[in-house]
Amino acid sequence: MQRRFVVLVLILLCAVTTVASAASAQTATRKPGDYPLTPDSLPQDGVPKGRLEGPFEFRSQIIANTVRRYWIYVPAQYTGETPANVLVFQDGARAINPTGALRVPQAIENLVFRKEIPVTIGVFITPGQRGDVFPDNVGTGNPNNRAQEYDAVDDTYARFLIDELLPEIGRKYRLTADPARRAIGGTSSGAICAFTVAWHRPDAFRNVISGIGSYVSIGYRAATADQPAKSGGEIYPTWIRRMPIKPLRVFLQDGSNDLDNNWGNWFLANQQMLKAFEFANRTADTRKDGGPRYDVRHEWGDGAHSDAHLGALLPEVLRWMFADGLRNRAPESR
Numbered sequence: 032m033q034r035r036f037v038v039l040v041l042i043l044l045c046a047v048t049t050v051a052s053a054a055s056a057q058t059a060t061r062k063p064g065d066y067p068l069t070p071d072s073l074p075q076d077g078v079p080k081g082r083l084e085g086p087f088e089f090r091s092q093i094i095a096n097t098v099r100r101y102w103i104y105v106p107a108q109y110t111g112e113t114p115a116n117v118l119v120f121q122d123g124a125r126a127i128n129p130t131g132a133l134r135v136p137q138a139i140e141n142l143v144f145r146k147e148i149p150v151t152i153g154v155f156i157t158p159g160q161r162g163d164v165f166p167d168n169v170g171t172g173n174p175n176n177r178a179q180e181y182d183a184v185d186d187t188y189a190r191f192l193i194d195e196l197l198p199e200i201g202r203k204y205r206l207t208a209d210p211a212r213r214a215i216g217g218t219s220s221g222a223i224c225a226f227t228v229a230w231h232r233p234d235a236f237r238n239v240i241s242g243i244g245s246y247v248s249i250g251y252r253a254a255t256a257d258q259p260a261k262s263g264g265e266i267y268p269t270w271i272r273r274m275p276i277k278p279l280r281v282f283l284q285d286g287s288n289d290l291d292n293n294w295g296n297w298f299l300a301n302q303q304m305l306k307a308f309e310f311a312n313r314t315a316d317t318r319k320d321g322g323p324r325y326d327v328r329h330e331w332g333d334g335a336h337s338d339a340h341l342g343a344l345l346p347e348v349l350r351w352m353f354a355d356g357l358r359n360r361a362p363e364s365r
Contacts, residue, residue, distance in 0.1 A: 063288055064334035071141050071346035072134045078144045079107035083127060083136055085155075088165055089199070093191040097159030097176050102127055103200060104136040104153035106143045114207040116151040116353060118214045119192065119228075119236075121181065121221030123155030124171045125338065131171070132338035133218075138346045148353040149212070152204055156196070181220035182250035184262055186231040188224055193235045214352050216240025218338050220249065223264045229279055230267075238352045239281045242341030243334075246304050247295030265295060271307035271325075276315055278323035281308065282348045284341045286334030297336065305329050 085102035102123055109115055118139065120126040126135045135153060142148045158177035160166065165174070180188050197206065207213060215225040215236045222244035229236040250263030283305055289297035308325040315324060328351065334340045341348075 066340040066343040072138045081106040098165045099159045101156040114205040116212045119154045121217030132342040181224035189228040189231045210237040214238035218242035220245045233277045242284045246300040268303040268307035280326040283329040286332045288335040
């Protein structure tokens, strides 16, 4: 009996050692910022393929003297009988890259097929290029009007998107006008651009996906003799704390190894955004205000200035963003 007990103890010790060794090996092989895509963002057998249309070129009257490209993703389940949900992503060439970190069309394709989100049309837009010609060699890089459009905190880009581009797309596809069924996202300066659209126009967009958001002073301009000072993204935590709450659902992602430079510290800036949302909600609760509250989730990791972590999280974020659209959705006419 005693011998059997000793053997059993030895077997258990070996098993524990093996499990611990495997866990240690896994930990040792993972590097900061390693966030592999989940199967939700990869092609799956039996999932019907949607269409990625484009690139198309668009010349804005609101953002004058610029040309940009955009793509439209249409899932196989779209029929046009009812308006589709809308997901707009900035830095569109990166977002649609089939070998990139985001692969947004593929995530939409899988989730729509499994009825985990409603039928959703994706719109993927590059920043503008100044002049009449969009260069073919930009690839997934940055056209030269990106900072002027994305890091500004006024409503110029929102007006371009809502008043010019979406109506153009709406001539061919039935897009929902319900702001709760529209989401806008991006990474880095594309993230603050997405937030700016929803901040100025919650009547058009109430869902924001923000990865490694540039809530820093890229857009700041010091006062001159002719012009007053202009704020950049660093102003948003102040506005969130001091202005009336807007009916927004926001997902924030960032990593502890994100950028730290003369414009600001990205990770700190994103934490400031979260704290500002929490303060605004807490203050409204204390005052027993009857208005909206910010609906905010966040995920902090150990990544640098990279799309990888948001890419791994994106399918779950979309489920959360559009969950209400799968429950008790009222008919929408147009």
